[in-house]
Structure formats: C-alpha cells, structure tokens
Amino acid sequence: MIYPPSSETIQLLSQKLLDHEIIALPTETVYGLAGLATSDQAIAEIYAQKKRPQFNPLIIHGSSLALLKSQVIWNSWAEKLAARFWPGPLTLVLPKNPASSLSLLALAGLETVAIRMPSHPLMQQVLNQVGLVAAPSANPSGLISPTCAQDVENAFEGRLPVLDGGAAEVGLESTIVDLSGKTPHLLRPGGIALEELEEVLGPILQGVPISIKSPGQLNSHYAPRCPLIMNVKERSEGAAYIAFGPDFPESCPGLFNLSPTGDLKEAASHLFARMREADQAGYSYIEVAPIPNEGLGLAINDRLKRAAAPRH
Ligand code: TXA
Numbered sequence: 278m279i280y281p282p283s284s285e286t287i288q289l290l291s292q293k294l295l296d297h298e299i300i301a302l303p304t305e306t307v308y309g310l311a312g313l314a315t316s317d318q319a320i321a322e323i324y325a326q327k328k329r330p331q332f333n334p335l336i337i338h339g340s341s342l343a344l345l346k347s348q349v350i351w352n353s354w355a356e357k358l359a360a361r362f363w364p365g366p367l368t369l370v371l372p373k374n375p376a377s378s379l380s381l382l383a384l385a386g387l388e389t390v391a392i393r394m395p396s397h398p399l400m401q402q403v404l405n406q407v408g409l410v411a412a413p414s415a416n417p418s419g420l421i422s423p424t425c426a427q428d429v430e431n432a433f434e435g436r437l438p439v440l441d442g443g444a445a446e447v448g449l450e451s452t453i454v455d456l457s458g459k460t461p462h463l464l465r466p467g468g469i470a471l472e473e474l475e476e477v478l479g480p481i482l483q484g485v486p487i488s489i490k491s492p493g494q495l496n497s498h499y500a501p502r503c504p505l506i507m508n509v510k511e512r513s514e515g516a517a518y519i520a521f522g523p524d525f526p527e528s529c530p531g532l533f534n535l536s537p538t539g540d541l542k543e544a545a546s547h548l549f550a551r552m553r554e555a556d557q558a559g560y561s562y563i564e565v566a567p568i569p570n571e572g573l574g575l576a577i578n579d580r581l582k583r584a585a586a587p588r589h
Pocket residue numbers: 304306307308309310333334335336366368370387389390391393395412413414415449450451453464465490491492493494
C-alpha cells in the first residue's frame with residue numbers, strides 16, 4: 278500500500294520499523310526495502326521478499342554521521358569522501374567495528390560494512406526516528422530497480438507499505454567504494470561519477486576480481502523481460518529503442534529517449550523508467566543507442582551490460 282508523505286505516515290512507518298517490520302522508502306537513488314539494521318527478523322524478511330541470494334550483503338543507511346562511524350573502523354579517505362559527498366549517492370565499504378551490533382545476516386558474514394547517508398528528506402526523517410536501517414533496492418532480486426512508489430507497489434503486488442517520495446532524483450544506485458584495503462577500489466559505478474571521487478582521493482582502482490567481495494556484481498541483473506542489446510546505432514524493425522541525444526524523432530512508437538539534450542545526468546535519472554517502458558511496449562527485444570562511457574555514463578553502461586547479460 279502506498280502512503281502519501283505526512284508527519285503521521287512518517288511516524289506510523291517509523292514505528293513499523295521499530296517493531297521489526299519492513300517497509301519501502303524513497304531515497305535519492307532508487308527506492309529501498311528497509312528493515313531495522315540490528316534486527317535479524319527484519320533482515321530475514323527483506324531477503325525473503327526480494328528472493329535475494331543470502332550471500333549478498335546489504336547497505337546500512339543512517340542520517341547521523343556519528344552513528345554510521347560507530348559501526349566501522351573509520352579512516353581519512355572516508356573522512357574526505359563523507360565531507361564532500363554525504364548526504365548523497367555514495368556508499369563506503371570499511372572494516373567492521375568489532376563492537377558493532379548490526380545484524381550479521383545483513384552483513385552476510387563479511388568483516389566489512391557498507392554504509393551510506395542518503396539525502397532524500399523523507400528517508401532522513403525516518404532515519405532520525407529509528408537510527409540505522411539496512412536497505413537494498415526495493416525490487417525482486419535480478420530485476421529492474423524501482424524509481425517511484427508505484428514500481429514498488431507493482432513489484433510486490435501491494436504486500437508492502439511504501440512511503441511515496443516522488444520520482445527518484447538520481448535514478449541509479451549509489452556508487453560503492455571499498456576503503457577497507459591498501460588502496461581505494463570502485464566496486465560499483467553509480468550516482469557519483471568516478472572522476473568526482475578521483476578529484477578527492479586521486480586514482481581509484483577498478484576492474485579487479487571482486488566477485489566475492491561485492492556479490493551484487495552478479496552478471497545478470499536489472500533484467501527486463503525482453504532481451505536487450507547495447508550500442509546499436511540504428512534501430513531495427515521489430516525492436517523497441519532506447520535512444521540518447523538530439524538525433525532522434527521527438528515522438529515515435531517504441532522509441533524512448535534517455536535525454537534528448539544528451540545530458541548524462543538526466544539519462545541516468547530516466548534509465549530504469551525507460552527500460553520498463555521499452556520492456557512493456559510490446560516488442561520482442563530492446564536495442565539501446567551507444568552511451569558515452571564518461572561521468573555517469575560509466576554507471577549507465579554498467580547497468581545496461583548487466584541487463585544485456587545472459588540470464589542465469
Ligand atoms: O543507492 C543504493 O545504494 C540503494 C539505495 C536503496 O540506497 N541500495 C542498493 O542496495 O543499491 P543493493 O542491495 O541493491 O546493492 C548493494 C550492493 C550489493 O551489490 C552488495 O553486494 C554491495 O552493495 N555490498 C553491501 N555490503 C558490502 C560489503 N561489505 N562489501 C562489498 N560490497 C557490499
């Protein structure tokens with residue numbers, strides 16, 4: 278059921294979290310399926326609802342820097358990145374503080390914790406009431422992430438309370454950086470561009486074997502129903518087409534433009550919604566125009582690659 282935002286609904290939904298129930302909440306990246314971060318009961322329910330492989334750990338969200346810091350062994354890289362990008366679409370992976378009381382189920386047994394301070398004001402209001410929540414994206418595992426309340430309502434067929442916070446502004450998940458080793462590593466491109474992080478930290482490694490460290494990097498993910506093909510310059514007959522930039526007709530059946538002006542930020546914010554529309558437009562497959570691999574284009578291409586990957 279969708280709850281319009283008000284101080285009453287925020288109170289009611291926060292209480293549900295404190296009672297170990299799970300709810301869907303808006304963030305600036307995508308909607309999250311949230312449970313109290315210390316509650317094994319709530320976390321087990323999140324995994325069950327998402328049908329998520331149990332080895333895939335969750336991001337811990339908080340609105341208080343002190344509370345987030347207290348769960349990990351903080352360091353100077355984290356200090357710099359948090360000062361610049363929090364609250365916002367950036368997740369930091371740090372060694373776990375042995376004194377942390379987070380649900381071990383949420384961490385999937387890892388010795389590191391992924392933490393993030395989201396900027397969506399409604400999410401922050403809930404976090405102010407309840408402390409820390411674990412929240413994966415609010416989609417069944419492997420499918421397209423939700424960028425509005427109705428996406429969540431449809432995916433879980435009305436079974437879960439959803440706080441309506443409008444359309445997600447960023448539209449792609451947070452960037453994940455691993456700061457737990459000798460050098461920073463990019464584990465997942467996302468809402469903050471790699472170039473912006475490198476301005477603060479210097480060079481960041483990527484493309485290392487991370488299959489165990491970030492199991493969310495499963496190959497097939499964000500999958501539409503139809504097969505999806507990337508880097509197609511000219512649309513074929515019988516395909517829905519996801520375009521990018523000014524060289525396309527403004528309106529044409531089966532054509533979905535991520536950004537007619539060629540703006541990668543706008544494209545990122547529309548990606549999942551356009552993928553859903555293309556998937557439902559009645560074509561047998563989806564073609565996607567080439568997207569420049571810079572700035573947020575890195576994260577867009579990452580999501581498209583997974584959507585195009587062979588299904589398991
Ligand atoms: O923008 C976001 O990050 C959204 C919103 C709801 O905050 N959340 C999100 O969560 O994308 P999820 O569960 O769909 O993706 C979390 C990713 C997974 O790929 C998981 O493997 C990785 O974070 N992760 C979590 N804890 C980790 C850890 N300790 N080390 C490495 N990767 C970790």
